Amino acid sequence: MNETRLFVLAALSRRGPMHGHQLRRDARLDRADLWSQVKPGSLYGALHRMADEGLIRPLRTEQQGALPARTIYEITDEGHRELRALRDEAFTEVDLRPDPVDLALAVSTDLDRELLRGYLEDRIAALRARGSRIEHQLDRRWPDQNIADDLIVEHARIRIQGEIDWHERVLADIDKLTAPR
Incomplete structure (x- = not known):
């Protein structure tokens, strides 16, 4: 179960197209560290991997002032299928890891x-x-x-x-x- 992938796909599905910084901010605001293994720093790498896999796609690139250019991503139909599969896996797997x-x-x-x-x-x-x-x-x-x-x-x-x-x-x-x- 890849919690970062589930988080990103769910966020894009629920909130619409976003860039990595918005996802990182949402992870922090949602306090994802309290209830998951999602690490805000891992989101950028996850975005690139999911784009390579066709789960999300770059929609456009924006740049405001002197800020770095940011790629806005949206979830694809394949990403929606993956989201359903990941959510199903999360709900049906009981994973009590040995401590x-x-x-x-x-x-x-x-x-x-x-x-x-x-x-x-x-x-x-x-x-x-x-x-x-x-x-x-x-x-x-x-x-x-x-x-x-x-x-x-x-x-x-x-x-x-x-x-x-x-x-x-x-x-x-x-x-x-x-x-x-």
Whole structure:
């Protein structure tokens, strides 16, 4: 599943022709980093690849003042088909990726318990910070925020809280990790 491709095609389908800078701005305004792996810096390369594949096409080039020339892209019929396929894939695939922390925990029986405790406490602090960032999104609505956006933020909040709960459980059982069964 290519989230950047899905984002670009959906944006062009929904909002009409745009240039890369507009897409990058939309990714930032939509807070795509909270709910996807879309990196604004990867959008320009994605535009060129999708144009080469016939999913989008250059419509025109514009230049305002001293700003660089910008190519305006529009989605093609093939791009609309790809958008439907990507959306179908996103809705039908359940992808719960293994977390590297699980492997690290499985192979850390020889690790000093206090060092392990420190790692876990640091991870909990990082998760709480990320959770706090998500919570603040609920306080700072953006102009066209809708119920889907609210649900996406809530999904992220619930997932982070689940991670915090699991890490706290590991901390509570830390003495059992090195004990023989």
